[in-house]
Amino acid sequence: MQELLDPVVLGQLLIGGLLAGALYALLACGLNLVFGVMRIINIAHADLMLVGAFAAWVLFATLGLNPVVALALVVPAAFLFGYGLQAVLIERVVGRPLLASLLATYGVSILLVNLGLLIFGSDYKSVPVWQGSFVVGEFVIPKPRAAAGAVAVALALGVYFFLERTRLGKAMRAVSEHPHVATICGIDTRRIRMIAFGLAAAMAAAAGAMLSMIYSFSPLTSADFIQKCFAIIIIGGMGNFLGALYGGLLLGVVEAYVGGVLTTQWAEAVAYLLLVLVLLVRPTGLRGAADVR
């Protein structure tokens, strides 16, 4: 127990937690973006992440592409896939009772998981690139984790600045607040929703491609992630982009510490403990989205 108070160990856990948390954050931000813009909970969100992971695996196995390089293909492809999925399917359940969208996205999830099992089987895959670690002072950071964390933070912040600073991003926030008023500003809300879903799919797939470097995954891996993702957006605040970012980082760090102090099994459960705690203390989430309508 004593060595756990050692600043080097604590710092090491913090770094590991933040890097893992950055991936959670990137994933959860996409889920929250879709919820914010169209009030739809996308159960298939983590399956889109695994689409990205398998795409990275295929590009590595066939062309030898490093997943970070493969992002240049995976991200635009996932955006187009999400954009198209919104156009042909999700648009039909926008503004309907929540059950309609839950069933529709659950259907997408089942389809993607089983397509994955059909094509890739249920064996675990991984993409072994960048062996070795960076050593910074007394801290050791495995290279793939560092790359994945850095890419995740850069992409999440990139989307955040898109939402805060650009005309299209602001329009997306306007649609999430008052779709009718956005319409009378001349904003095509349908197009905004398609872009939002495309962005969310791109973020999920990017998280998946990064995940492929540091985890072993199968098409069934999505289940763990979607549950944690739900916990994160509730912890951070439903529909709040920054809330998902903070929530993801927080979960990563808490999991790392719990994994370090207790066991990794406890770390798997801690998301829900955190969820219950937040719901007890601050039911609207850390970034209190009490004004979300």
Place this chain on the structure above:
Amino acid sequence: MTEPLLAIRGLETAYGAVQVLFGVELDVHPGEIVAVIGPNGAGKSTVIKTVIGLARSSKGSIRFAGEEISRMAPHRIPALGIGYVPQGRIVFARMTVEDNLEMGAFLIGERARRRRAVDAVFAQFPRLHERRAQLAGSLSGGEQQMLAIGRALMLDPRLVILDEPSLGLSPKYVDLIFEQLVDLKRQGRTLLMVEQNAARALELADRGYALELGRNRYSDSGAALLANPEVRRMYLGGAGRA
């Protein structure tokens, strides 16, 4: 008289199975201020929601500058030159005052031109300029209404439609908002407003329409409607407001 800018003929609108409008007729000519008055449920707001495409008509026509717009996608309406101030002074509460105005200018693709449009509205509403970096949700009710009006002016529309601009505001702000409407009139803007404060709306308006249960009941100049004892009894609450 000139060709009407907005001409509504035989308009019928229903929400689901509930029909609200039964053949409403209404004209707005360039430079005019037109008020639509009537009790709750008369269909006042529905008339303008149908014009801007947030409600769909089942019958009749809406022509703006000679063009039939009743089947147009609602997000195409602002580009025609129609600005809209929604009921309940709805602003994007989690965005800054400046970003709210920028949303009003969303259709202007060029950043520099958008900037100029924002500056023009700031010049007209110095109070909004003072508060430009604040979240719109932190403004007072009157300031939010000002912002909603400013947002509707961003594209320099040929017609501004206002849905209950004074509803729910404190008396001080009601005065302020009506002063601003007088300003807009002075600038030669064309306004169509729905207003539960019928007396003040008719004082300001060139012409008025009184609706009852989704049909035209009276239409005349604002002054004539104000002087009409029947209108005073039915729409202005007995003796009405002096």
